[in-house]
Amino acid sequence: MLQQSTLQFLKQLKKNNNKVWFDSNRRKYEEAKADFASFTQIVIDSFCKTDATLSTIKAKECLFRINRDVRFAKDKSPYKTNMAASINAGGKKSTRAGYYIHLEPGQNFVGGGIWQPMPDELKKLRQEVDYNFKDFNDIINSKKFKSVYTKGLSDDGEMKLSRPPKGYDENNPAIEFIKLKSFVAMTSITDEQLTDKKLASTVVKALEALHPLIVFLNHAME
Numbered sequence: 001m002l003q004q005s006t007l008q009f010l011k012q013l014k015k016n017n018n019k020v021w022f023d024s025n026r027r028k029y030e031e032a033k034a035d036f037a038s039f040t041q042i043v044i045d046s047f048c049k050t051d052a053t054l055s056t057i058k059a060k061e062c063l064f065r066i067n068r069d070v071r072f073a074k075d076k077s078p079y080k081t082n083m084a085a086s087i088n089a090g091g092k093k094s095t096r097a098g099y100y101i102h103l104e105p106g107q108n109f110v111g112g113g114i115w116q117p118m119p120d121e122l123k124k125l126r127q128e129v130d131y132n133f134k135d136f137n138d139i140i141n142s143k144k145f146k147s148v149y150t151k152g153l154s155d156d157g158e159m160k161l162s163r164p165p166k167g168y169d170e171n172n173p174a175i176e177f178i179k180l181k182s183f184v185a186m187t188s189i190t191d192e193q194l195t196d197k198k199l200a201s202t203v204v205k206a207l208e209a210l211h212p213l214i215v216f217l218n219h220a221m222e
Contacts, residue, residue: 001199002039006032007105007191010081014105017077029066036083036103037063039200043101044087046204050211053089061091082107087207095121097183097217099207108194110206111149111186114217121221126165126178128220133174139212140185148209149185153177159184183217185210 009032013022022029040059048054062085070076081104088098099112117125129136139145140152153159161179164170168178187206193199 001197002103002194003032003035004195006035006083006103007194010083010103011105013079014081017079017081019078022079033063033066033083036085040085040087040101042200043203043207046200047087047099047207050208051214054087057087057089057091059085062087064092087112096221097214099210099214100186101203103194105191108189108191109186110189110203111184112207112210112214113153113182113184115182115184117182117221122181125183125217125220126168126180128216129174129177130168130172132216133177136174136177136216139216142212144209145185145213148187148206150187152185153180154182154184154186155180158182183213185213 005028009025009028012025013029016022037059040062044054044057044059044062048057064080064084064086066080066083068078068080070078083103085101086092086094086098087101088094088096090096095117097112097114100110102109114121114125140149146152155176159180159182161181164172164175164179168175172178189199189202193202196202
């Protein structure tokens with residue numbers, strides 16, 4: 001579980017997203033960061049029993065900085081209003097498929113996959129889905145996966161092509177997945193769940209349901 005004070009800090013930051021306020025509340029930020037890091041480590045330690053590639057990963061390698069890169073952004077707010085962790089065998093900078101935890105009051109979620117892979121990697125992923133569509137389909141339609149990721153893979157405008165990519169026919173049974181530009185599944189977590197003692201087990205259960213898809217995606221890119 002996370003501390004209520006961590007949620008409260010993020011709520012206050014959203015209302016006071018400026019350096020003066022942040023500097024005067026840096027102690028609260030450090031406490032919130034430590035709380036989220038501690039929770040992330042608990043998840044890793046439990047989940048690595050399922051995904052052994054994570055056995056040597058530490059939370060500090062997975063957490064993102066709270067400072068925003070505003071160089072090319074219209075919104076010049078200096079800080080993110082969330083805390084997030086990319087749990088991956090290579091840490092947050094890895095290009096492999098992995099797991100993600102997003103803490104933001106009112107918009108919390110957990111899940112993972114691979115977001116906008118490079119063209120060569122995307123080509124391999126599409127080819128794997130095409131060649132092994134039955135295995136892929138079995139994964140995303142399994143009872144365990146669907147019980148957690150009720151909406152399946154995300155396929156909004158940023159995630160999917162409107163037409164088949166070059167070399168693929170519209171009548172291909174896997175075409176709706178071959179059109180994907182990202183392979184990502186997410187499930188929401190309520191603010192109430194964040195401070196529940198069962199939070200870690202809830203998150204681990206979600207990652208376990210996602211694990212077969214992550215294995216499939218990473219195998220495709222190897």
